[in-house]
Amino acid sequence: MQVDDIPAFVPSKDYQQSQAFYKAFGFELTTVSEKLCLCESGECGFFLQDFYQPQLANNLMLQLSVLDIDEVYSQLHKLNDFNVKHSDITQQPWGKELNL
Template sequence: MKVDDIRVFIPSKDYELSKSFYQALGFNLTFESSEVSELVNGECSFLLQNFYQVGVTSNLMIQLSVLDIEQVHSKLQSLSEFNIRFKPPKNKAWGKVIYLWGPSGELWHITEFFSSYS
């Protein structure tokens, strides 16, 4: 088997709010329907669903690898109009990580890997 791509479907409690949040965070909306939208940054993308179930969302974790975690932290601090919460960058054995709970409660591990780890 040769894999070409893998993408996660992220549920949204408020579909319009979530689309706006991810665009403000830096993702481009490349496809949109009433049921699902594709959001892209560089060569990475995910699908945002117009679907919400607390059990699914509260158990969802996604890792987002970035090159500059301080830039992401500054960006998150400027997005106070969205229903998000996050913890400042924290050092781990593999790099620095920000824990971000998105508008629907989905948990992102935003990670800048140390060069020795990647």
């Protein structure tokens, strides 16, 4: 077996607002169905779904690896229309990190 990709299915409490956030954050959105869209950046992507189950949503974590974390941190501060909670950038043994 040779795995090519393992896209996650990310739940959203407010599907329209989540779509607007990911689009403003720089992802390209492609509608798959009425309750599912593909969010892509370059060759990476995930499915955003119009589905919300609190226990799943509260335990889901994704890791987004980027080339310039400072650029991402700056971009987050420009998204004033969204209630985005994030940490400061911290240095970890594996590199710089911020939690969103």
